[in-house]
Amino acid sequence: MSISIRGVSKRFGDFVALDDVSLEVPTGSLTALLGPSGSGKSTLLRIVAGLEKPDTGVVRIADEDVTAHAPQDRGIGFVFQHYAAFKHMTVWQNVAFGLKIRKLPKDEIRERVARLLELVQLAGLADRYPSQLSGGQRQRMGLARALAVDPKVLLLDEPFGALDARVRRELRVWLRRLHDETHTTTVIVTHDQEEAMEVAETVAVMNRGRIEQIAGPIELYERPANEFVMGFVGSVNRIGDAFVRPHDLELSPVPNGTTREAMVMRLVHLGFDVRVELVRDDGQELLAQLTREEAAALELAVGQIVYVRPTRQTTFAG
Amino acid sequence: MGVAGHRSRERASTALSLGFVTAFLSVIVILPIAALVWASTADGSAGFWDAVSSPEAVAALKLTLAVSAVVALINAVLGTITAWVLVRDDFPGKSLVNAVIDLPFALPTIVAGLVLIALYGPRSPVGIDVYGTRVAIGLALLFVTLPFVVRTVQPVLHELDAEMEEAARSLGAGELTVFRRIVLPNILPGILSGVTLAFARAVGELGAVVIISGNLPYRTELASVFIYLRLQSGDRAGAAAVAVLLLVISFAVLLAVGGVRRLATRHERA
Amino acid sequence: MRRARRHGLRSIALGYLLIVLLGPLTMVFWRTFEHGFGRAWDAVSDPYAVHAFELTLIIAAIAVPANTVFGIVCALAIVRRRFPGKGLVNAFVDLPLALSPVVVGAALFALYGRGGWFYGWFSRHGIDILFALPSMVLATVFVSVPFVAREVVPTLREIGDDQEQAAHTLGASGWQTFWRITLPSIRWAVIYGVVLTTARCLGEYGAVAVVSGRLEGKTETATLRVQDQYENFNLPGAYAISLVLAATAVVVLVTMTLIRPSRGAEGGTGFVGGAPGSQERTA
Numbered sequence: 001m002s003i004s005i006r007g008v009s010k011r012f013g014d015f016v017a018l019d020d021v022s023l024e025v026p027t028g029s030l031t032a033l034l035g036p037s038g039s040g041k042s043t044l045l046r047i048v049a050g051l052e053k054p055d056t057g058v059v060r061i062a063d064e065d066v067t068a069h070a071p072q073d074r075g076i077g078f079v080f081q082h083y084a085a086f087k088h089m090t091v092w093q094n095v096a097f098g099l100k101i102r103k104l105p106k107d108e109i110r111e112r113v114a115r116l117l118e119l120v121q122l123a124g125l126a127d128r129y130p131s132q133l134s135g136g137q138r139q140r141m142g143l144a145r146a147l148a149v150d151p152k153v154l155l156l157d158e159p160f161g162a163l164d165a166r167v168r169r170e171l172r173v174w175l176r177r178l179h180d181e182t183h184t185t186t187v188i189v190t191h192d193q194e195e196a197m198e199v200a201e202t203v204a205v206m207n208r209g210r211i212e213q214i215a216g217p218i219e220l221y222e223r224p225a226n227e228f229v230m231g232f233v234g235s236v237n238r239i240g241d242a243f244v245r246p247h248d249l250e251l252s253p254v255p256n257g258t259t260r261e262a263m264v265m266r267l268v269h270l271g272f273d274v275r276v277e278l279v280r281d282d283g284q285e286l287l288a289q290l291t292r293e294e295a296a297a298l299e300l301a302v303g304q305i306v307y308v309r310p311t312r313q314t315t316f317a318g
Numbered sequence: 319m320g321v322a323g324h325r326s327r328e329r330a331s332t333a334l335s336l337g338f339v340t341a342f343l344s345v346i347v348i349l350p351i352a353a354l355v356w357a358s359t360a361d362g363s364a365g366f367w368d369a370v371s372s373p374e375a376v377a378a379l380k381l382t383l384a385v386s387a388v389v390a391l392i393n394a395v396l397g398t399i400t401a402w403v404l405v406r407d408d409f410p411g412k413s414l415v416n417a418v419i420d421l422p423f424a425l426p427t428i429v430a431g432l433v434l435i436a437l438y439g440p441r442s443p444v445g446i447d448v449y450g451t452r453v454a455i456g457l458a459l460l461f462v463t464l465p466f467v468v469r470t471v472q473p474v475l476h477e478l479d480a481e482m483e484e485a486a487r488s489l490g491a492g493e494l495t496v497f498r499r500i501v502l503p504n505i506l507p508g509i510l511s512g513v514t515l516a517f518a519r520a521v522g523e524l525g526a527v528v529i530i531s532g533n534l535p536y537r538t539e540l541a542s543v544f545i546y547l548r549l550q551s552g553d554r555a556g557a558a559a560v561a562v563l564l565l566v567i568s569f570a571v572l573l574a575v576g577g578v579r580r581l582a583t584r585h586e587r588a
Numbered sequence: 589m590r591r592a593r594r595h596g597l598r599s600i601a602l603g604y605l606l607i608v609l610l611g612p613l614t615m616v617f618w619r620t621f622e623h624g625f626g627r628a629w630d631a632v633s634d635p636y637a638v639h640a641f642e643l644t645l646i647i648a649a650i651a652v653p654a655n656t657v658f659g660i661v662c663a664l665a666i667v668r669r670r671f672p673g674k675g676l677v678n679a680f681v682d683l684p685l686a687l688s689p690v691v692v693g694a695a696l697f698a699l700y701g702r703g704g705w706f707y708g709w710f711s712r713h714g715i716d717i718l719f720a721l722p723s724m725v726l727a728t729v730f731v732s733v734p735f736v737a738r739e740v741v742p743t744l745r746e747i748g749d750d751q752e753q754a755a756h757t758l759g760a761s762g763w764q765t766f767w768r769i770t771l772p773s774i775r776w777a778v779i780y781g782v783v784l785t786t787a788r789c790l791g792e793y794g795a796v797a798v799v800s801g802r803l804e805g806k807t808e809t810a811t812l813r814v815q816d817q818y819e820n821f822n823l824p825g826a827y828a829i830s831l832v833l834a835a836t837a838v839v840v841l842v843t844m845t846l847i848r849p850s851r852g853a854e855g856g857t858g859f860v861g862g863a864p865g866s867q868e869r870t871a
Contacts, residue, residue, distance in 0.1 A: 071487040078488035084481035098489035350695035357698035403601040424837035426791035436615035522688025525793035561694040568686040
């Protein structure tokens with residue numbers, strides 16, 4: 001069940017949310033829409049869901065033009081950032097909702113809901129109300145509810161945004177495993193670059209209503225299409241027109257050809273890596289990333305003078 | 319002025335304020351009500367029963383309860399629609415309409431009765447004359463109860479998480495289903511408390527109906543008018559008996575509203 | 589499809605309001621001046637009418653301050669103090685909202701009329717309660733008891749007593765704290781409640797109709813005079829006085845709409861606040 005978005009634009013008053021956006025999402029894939037707030041990613045997702053109407057453009061789901069269709073006629077599953085739990089219904093009733101309104105036989109509903117609750121590990125909480133659940137549990141319920149109706153595509157709008165960091169990480173892993181099992185075409189919206197890279201096969205980076213690049217995580221990181229993508233997906237040093245990744249900065253204790261002198265301002269030990277904040281002799285601030293061993297070998301300390309040069313850099317035309 | 323001093327000062331001021339509150343409430347509310355209950359039994363329980371079961375009293379009570387129930391139900395539907403339009407829709411002059419809803423609260427009931435008869439009485443400019451009919455009573459009661467359901471539903475509707483409706487739609491629910499299964503269960507407490515308050519108000523209304531209904535015994539005489547007339551003719555025990563019935567209804571309404579509130583918050587209690 | 593439904597609902601709501609509310613109201617203007625400005629003016633300026641307005645204002649001038657003081661003290665007691673029987677206090681404060689004004693009048697008859705508990709004492713001292721000002725004041729106070737208290741209670745709850753505790757630690761006495769800290773913090777709730785109370789007092793009809801005897805020039809308020817004029821077939825007179833009362837009501841509405849933003853209330857003017865007894869939430 002592929003998704004095809006062609007030439008979609010949307011404005012809210014004077015604000016251009018989406019500007020001629022096109023995207024193809026292959027069947028069974030897990031695609032992320034990544035971008036800062038205001039980039040249009042949620043709007044795009046909601047247009048695919050039918051919760052917003054585009055000003056121009058065509059949306060096709062499973063090869064059917066659904067641009068004029070209401071959300072209830074698109075066969076989608078939608079998961080909301082703030083869960084949108086039916087607070088007057090139990091967990092069981094929430095998950096069964098989509099099946100109930102399709103008038104499926106009671107036995108089938110019971111069986112499917114039980115299976116789904118197993119899948120999302122909420123089996124013992126079927127009779128609780130959403131207000132009695134934690135955020136992570138509510139979101140798992142939201143996922144089960146969306147999956148219950150066997151959607152053609154699964155759409156997740158910043159699903160883990162309202163959760164704390166540890167739960168977020170757990171649910172990311174869990175979502176990936178779920179997708180491996182169900183193979184439902186999935187699109188996830190997120191502003192968290194780490195989340196997109198970890199979960200998705202394909203990432204569409206968005207900025208100000210446009211798609212900047214569509215690629216897999218590795219290509220996005222190694223061959224960014226422009227400075228926005230490079231800066232958004234991972235940290236980067238901007239030296240004049242050139243962009244250098246922190247781990248592409250080489251530090252040595254003695255001058256060596258093209259190296260420049262720099263002073264260590266701060267050392268941050270992040271477990272396996274060490275982040276080094278430097279100021280070059282001309283005032284340029286730099287961020288370097290070394291492994292623990294490299295840092296130890298250099299005997300780095302605050303205030304120390306080192307010699308730095310990029311081993312790799314990228315420039316963008318225009 | 320140690321802790322002990324402060325504690326005893328606090329106890330003293332609590333006693334003082336409680337004393338004032340009790341005294342005020344007693345003089346103003348509790349004693350008159352108690353006296354009323356007492357007076358209703360002045361002729362013994364037989365007298366009470368006779369007063370309450372006289373044909374005219376029964377007719378008045380039946381009419382009052384029936385019309386009030388109908389009016390409460392009409393309010394439930396039209397009041398909810400009005401609240402919906404005020405919260406979800408937008409049109410020029412909406413804030414004016416919103417403010418006008420409260421007019422029946424601010425307007426003296428006798429004036430309400432007068433204006434209703436001006437429009438729907440013998441000299442009606444639109445040719446509708448319902449003077450002396452039960453329709454007139456219904457109309458008058460609709461006027462004075464208009465704000466209740468609207469104002470109790472509005473805040474609940476406003477608080478409603480619109481994403482729940484979006485979620486329901488994404489799961490395939492049609493608009494009617496969304497309303498029936500998602501919106502309605504969540505605004506029901508608001509509707510119920512508005513309906514019970516409207517019912518209580520309708521049952522007790524005098525000013526709005528006293529002109530337009532014609533007060534014909536057995537046809538358009540309401541319980542409130544019956545009590546009024548009984549008092550005027552000196553039958554205080556009889557008036558008190560029927561008044562006590564209305565009092566019981568009022569207390570029942572207060573209990574019902576409290577119960578509705580508990581119903582509304584039941585999903586929030588672990 | 590959506591648009592048609594939206595317009596449909598809008599028409600139903602507006603049509604309903606027009607038939608029940610707005611249509612009748614425009615009639616007041618028309619009927620008042622139907623027979624000329626002169627007759628209308630006569631009706632509101634004749635001595636009995638003037639007395640009626642004065643009486644209405646006198647009653648309000650007594651009832652509003654009484655209920656304001658009560659409302660504030662009662663709200664403070666409910667929110668800040670612990671005592672047995674809070675539920676009962678709540679119930680009795682809310683009772684006037686659900687009670688028929690005629691029942692109020694009948695209750696006053698039962699207490700102060702012949703055979704009533706207080707009848708003996710007052711008649712021995714030559715004080716008329718019923719068919720005189722005292723019962724009219726008592727009736728008006730009864731029906732307007734809830735408003736200030738119900739406005740102040742949620743505000744007090746929301747504010748919490750942090751500020752008051754701070755004042756105590758800085759050495760302020762109970763009275764000073766109340767005057768300088770508590771009262772200013774509930775200022776808008778009190779004002780709002782006072783406006784509601786005043787509107788209720790000015791517009792009261794049923795309870796006062798029962799206890800006053802409706803004696804022209806003696807115990808006739810403005811609302812009672814409207815009925816009197818109507819029954820005496822002086823329709824322009826009745827409408828003229830109604831117009832004054834309706835205009836007052838509009839002024840009240842406008843005032844409430846202007847104050848409402850300071851109150852942060854959504855939806856309405858607060859005559860129907862939360863469900864009664866909503867003060868009684870678990871602390």
